[in-house]
Amino acid sequence: MPPLPPVAVLHLEGAEAIDPQLEALDQWYAAGLRSLGPVWSRINAFAHGVPFAFPSTPDIGPGLTEAGTALVTRCAELGILVDLSHLNAAGFWDTARLEAGPLVASHSGAHAICPASRNLTDPQLDAIGSSGGLVGIVYATPFLRPDFGDEPETPLALIAEHARYVAERIGPQHVALGSDFDGATIPAELGDVAGLPRLVEALRQAGFGEDELAGICWHNWRRVLRAWWR
Numbered sequence: 072m073p074p075l076p077p078v079a080v081l082h083l084e085g086a087e088a089i090d091p092q093l094e095a096l097d098q099w100y101a102a103g104l105r106s107l108g109p110v111w112s113r114i115n116a117f118a119h120g121v122p123f124a125f126p127s128t129p130d131i132g133p134g135l136t137e138a139g140t141a142l143v144t145r146c147a148e149l150g151i152l153v154d155l156s157h158l159n160a161a162g163f164w165d166t167a168r169l170e171a172g173p174l175v176a177s178h179s180g181a182h183a184i185c186p187a188s189r190n191l192t193d194p195q196l197d198a199i200g201s202s203g204g205l206v207g208i209v210y211a212t213p214f215l216r217p218d219f220g221d222e223p224e225t226p227l228a229l230i231a232e233h234a235r236y237v238a239e240r241i242g243p244q245h246v247a248l249g250s251d252f253d254g255a256t257i258p259a260e261l262g263d264v265a266g267l268p269r270l271v272e273a274l275r276q277a278g279f280g281e282d283e284l285a286g287i288c289w290h291n292w293r294r295v296l297r298a299w300w301r
Contacts (some may be wrong), residue, residue, distance in 0.1 A: 080296075081105055105299075105300060106177075110158055117135065126219075128160065129158075129191075133161055172298055181233045181236040189209075200240070203294075210257040223256055247292050271284060
């Protein structure tokens with residue numbers, strides 16, 4: 072019988088639990104770590120995260136530090152996906168130049184719709200598409216709404232609008248479910264993971280076909296995880 076697929080992926084959002092010399096990284100990998108965001112929305116030893124600024128581009132501060140470059144390189148060697156959500160523009164482009172693996176932003180939106188620093192500009196989207204990566208569409212309402220509103224009455228159609236924008240820019244094979252259920256206001260209509268069928272229906276109403284939906288809900292993530300994992 073083939074091994075069962077994972078039901079969860081151990082991820083660190085912000086690499087503060089890892090020392091700049093990376094002595095702890097191999098231990099984390101042995102414990103099951105398979106996805107890592109170098110930063111949350113603040114500065115650490117590895118890079119500069121974007122503050123929750125609006126309106127603002129993600130072009131805030133310098134890029135990867137020397138330790139950050141070593142971290143991304145070692146993650147690629149081990150097979151730990153590097154997540155670019157929360158990383159500023161300079162760090163994004165530093166990571167892209169390393170060509171460590173497909174560029175992945177696990178929970179971000181389109182800057183063209185919501186001009187918040189946490190969202191991806193068109194050139195960033197283009198780079199993600201060219202690398203074979205993906206954008207997991209964020210559910211947090213401030214990063215969905217053009218007015219940055221922290222409003223639970225935000226419609227699911229707005230998540231679908233971000234997904235449609237990314238799909239039309241770089242292709243539906245680079246779109247995925249993103250989330251951020253914890254610590255953020257999400258649309259009340261979604262609520263929690265039990266509301267995902269309603270989100271899938273909103274994506275369907277936005278014009279995504281059944282094969283595209285299968286990719287968004289499952290296959291696109293499997294493709295990039297397969298590319299990163301060893």
